[in-house]
Amino acid sequence: MRKIRHSDVIKFLNENNVNFIIQNKEVVCDEYTVASLFNAIDYGFYYFSGDKFDFNIKNSLIFANKPIQSDRNSIILIKDIEVQMLYYKLLQYYYGKKSNGLIDKFTKIDSEAVIGDNVQIDAFTEVNRCIIGKNVIIGSHCKIYDDVVIEDDTIIESGSIIGTRGIAWTWNEDQSEKIIQPQLGGVLIKKGCIIGANTILVRGSLNENTTIGKYCHLAPGCRLGHGTKIGNYTHLANAVITGGNTVIGNYCFIGSNAVFRPKVKIDDSTVVGLGSVVVKNTTTAGKTLMGVPAKEFETKDKLSGMPKPKK
Template sequence: MKLDFKEIKEFLNKHAISFKCNDSIVGKYELASLFNPVDFGFYFFTGTDAKILQVNHSLFLVSNDFKVTMDCSNQYVYLLEHDPQHVYYLIMLEFFGTKSTGVIAATSRVDPEVKLGNNVQIDDFCVIEKDVIIGDNVIIGSHCKIHKNSVIRKNTILETMSVIGARGVAWVWDKNQEEKILQPQLGGVEIKENCFLGANTVIVRGSINEKTTIGASSYLAPGCRIGHGSILGNYVHLANNVITGGNTVIGDYSFVGSGVVFRPKIKIHAKTIVGVGAVIVKNTSEENKLLKGVPAQEYDIQNQMSGMPKPKQ
């Protein structure tokens, strides 16, 4: 993926992002990461020292206090007020972000009673049952199943092979403890606006009259499993393969690392950070706590956390 510097400059001016740069910058640059550096790339850099930038003939978005301490062939766009990573992501969204095509594939089966918003995209081989509401600009990837009593609000993206409203399992022994009595699962699911659910996500519906709820602007990486009646707050992030037991509550702005497992009926407060692979067996005591370990223990959040976006203040 490449961008011409003219396009980058036009974007910055369009969005009133103040900057300064050398008037001689021209040409196209490949969007690239410093984890896989290439020459003639387009990068952001949030540090202040150019010595570590081991690429040539490339373009960097940098902060206003960035200093070039060695001769090189790179060019720099100095952002006077904005964060380089923030602006870089906005540029990527503008030119390469996922937008609904408004096309419903002929190979998908959508019940006639489904309430579809405007500009909904449904890819191949999806099945959507009755009593489902899908909001404007929703994108549903191929091979997804949406069970009845599910609501997906506007601007949400559901990636391939995901299931919304799956049936959970709850049972008791009969009086002689010879047979299991299986409880029907009658509840629903609500996914609020601007969410992203990665591939192979499974959201189990509420068990009786409750809804399993995913809060607005929450992001679930591939492979997450959300138990019946669980409630995720707004702006929650789950890394890949997080599993919650039934009726788990995760507060607003929480960040949960890869492979975390919650026992049922756990409640963690807003702005909680959970480390990779932790097993959560008890509630948090208050907001702004760090959970890590097996079983997880509670700690104060440190000023510098790695492997995640900057925590919500």
């Protein structure tokens, strides 16, 4: 478990010109455990953005936007900044993953690969003829194929395969043999993405790239078919699967284990419920898809289990 000192929290707030008031100074502790209210413990460091604080904890430090009735905990009352965002920024500042600039001796890198500045590549990863931007982190046991471009500040977690081939075929004249089409395209991962562990991105089929837009997050275990195009700032939760040439717009949220039929097109700001099977295009932006097969619904003002949609 990660620890954080009270003095470091205050230092961060002051350096970022945050307007705050400390309530219940008499119960301030020197050090706290970074914790979640889903697993609440004493001496924890939290944020709280709800209406009723009913957690049985003490000697903890809590970010809040409005006063909390809790004499046993120290409250940092934040003005003008949403506390979840501020809490995440603080944790990113102290604990965010940053490249160490080291390429492990047990990696295999093609002589034609172009590697940017301050790139970290961990052990037992193989990098073929590709282009990797600056400040990229590639975890252990990954495979990066030819014709892959990974832009700056992207993280590829362990066990991921980027640019493997898909399978397209047709029968020969008497249907005694399958004729395989070579997969000749590439993969483009734009700036600032996170590709979760054990994710597979199949390269484009012929003259197209499989493309991940900037600042996208793919949680572990996703499988993207050839020529899939993901817009900017889109989030795919665990184990999402897309068929070939699926198109998913900007600012979408795709729930865990969702499956997409090949060539489906999803408009911007679409929410797809977990386990849904998407078999047809959306009619307009900002809808919610749920079910098997997925049906289209109006998106609710308040959604659970996902970050707030972009306004």
